[in-house]
Amino acid sequence: MSHEKRVSLIDRAHPDISISRQAELMDVSRSSLYYKQVPDPEEVRITRAIDELYTRYPFYGSRRMKDSLSDYYAIKIGRHQVRRIMRLMGLEAIYPKKRPKTSESEPSHKKYPYLLRGLASNHPNHVWGTDITYIRLENGWAYLVAIIDWYSRYVVAWDISPNLESGFCVQTLRRALKDGTPEIFNSDQGTQFTSNDFTGVLALGNIRISMDGRGRCMDNIFTERLWRTVKYENVYLKSYRTITEARLGLSEYFHFYNTVRRHQSLDNRKPAEVYFSNQRSNQNFNNSLSPILSTIPTITV
Numbered sequence: 422m423s424h425e426k427r428v429s430l431i432d433r434a435h436p437d438i439s440i441s442r443q444a445e446l447m448d449v450s451r452s453s454l455y456y457k458q459v460p461d462p463e464e465v466r467i468t469r470a471i472d473e474l475y476t477r478y479p480f481y482g483s484r485r486m487k488d489s490l491s492d493y494y495a496i497k498i499g500r501h502q503v504r505r506i507m508r509l510m511g512l513e514a515i516y517p518k519k520r521p522k523t524s525e526s527e528p529s530h531k532k533y534p535y536l537l538r539g540l541a542s543n544h545p546n547h548v549w550g551t552d553i554t555y556i557r558l559e560n561g562w563a564y565l566v567a568i569i570d571w572y573s574r575y576v577v578a579w580d581i582s583p584n585l586e587s588g589f590c591v592q593t594l595r596r597a598l599k600d601g602t603p604e605i606f607n608s609d610q611g612t613q614f615t616s617n618d619f620t621g622v623l624a625l626g627n628i629r630i631s632m633d634g635r636g637r638c639m640d641n642i643f644t645e646r647l648w649r650t651v652k653y654e655n656v657y658l659k660s661y662r663t664i665t666e667a668r669l670g671l672s673e674y675f676h677f678y679n680t681v682r683r684h685q686s687l688d689n690r691k692p693a694e695v696y697f698s699n700q701r702s703n704q705n706f707n708n709s710l711s712p713i714l715s716t717i718p719t720i721t722v
Contacts, residue, residue: 468506469557470494475512476652479645483507510555511611530615536605536631542571545696548631549577549603552644553590553613554652556581556671559662565651565671566590566613568597571643574684575696576675577601581668587613594622607631607641650678 431443444450467490474481474489481489483504490496490503507513542548548571556563566589567579578597582589590613606628608614614632623630633641655674661667679693687695 464506465557465561466494467496467498467502468510468562470496471503471506471510471512472555472557472652473657475507475510476649482513530612530617531620532610532615533620533630533632535607535633536629537607545570545573545575545698546601546603547572548605548607549597550607550641550644551590551594551614552609552641552648553585553611554648556656556661556667558664558667559660563664563667564589566593567644567647567675568593569644569647570601570603570692570696571607573692573695573698574643574647574687575692576647576679577696579671579675581664581671583664585613587616587618590614591616591618591622594619598622598626602626603628605629605631607633609633609641 431447431449438446470490470493471486474486474493478485478489483500486507487498487500487503490498537548540548549568550571551566551568553564553566556565563581563583564585565579565581568577569575570577577600578593580589580593580596606623608631610632613619620630651671651674655670656667659667659670661670679696680691683689683691
């Protein structure tokens, strides 16, 4: 097992085993848990460019990505380096390939079948989906998780973290379940979503678990579309410097997305309007519009 993998298994919030003891058991130095490598500026620039290209052209593999980096960003690197960075980012062209995707799945975790093939979501809280994406910062990256109601496109909960430990995903799920309970919860097979902590919360709520097939990004299409929207309408325009700055900016954006932004796919309605349409919480939706955001002109997409 690699050093990075052993470090990732250490639970800093474990109630019974100290970090020092866990570090000893995993044969890693305690100091390595707090060391943060200074990112190489050139690699950060390349990674940001790949992120922008992939958001626009999710069907690009490493060959086309290499050519586009040269054409549009004057970045001259080899296909091997492009493939390495895409693998680190968890990116793969969204078409079937003979070679399976290299993922961050954990072999010991239970994988659940994909339940949504041919299923049309026809009411709020029928299906929720989740995923994690990268948010570029001035000197590196943060990780954004969101839970979206498939029927209404309402973002039920979200959070941003400096690392990929599963805890921030579990807490986001707990917050989401305070507002409703889906019949089916869909995710990919990443370790954050297959962990016992995460699936255990779903099991306690008697929620059916669905997981995308390996290498099939389109199985979670609504979350993929959300990431494209968030990046083009907010992240790429703001160029956040710190995670605190990103959290504040995204908080405002998601409020706008849920309560102001109209969707053609929703008959020109807003996600919160549709999500709360059959609930007694309509008044909560009306009260949630802040004075500032209520002055933003309506946008139809």
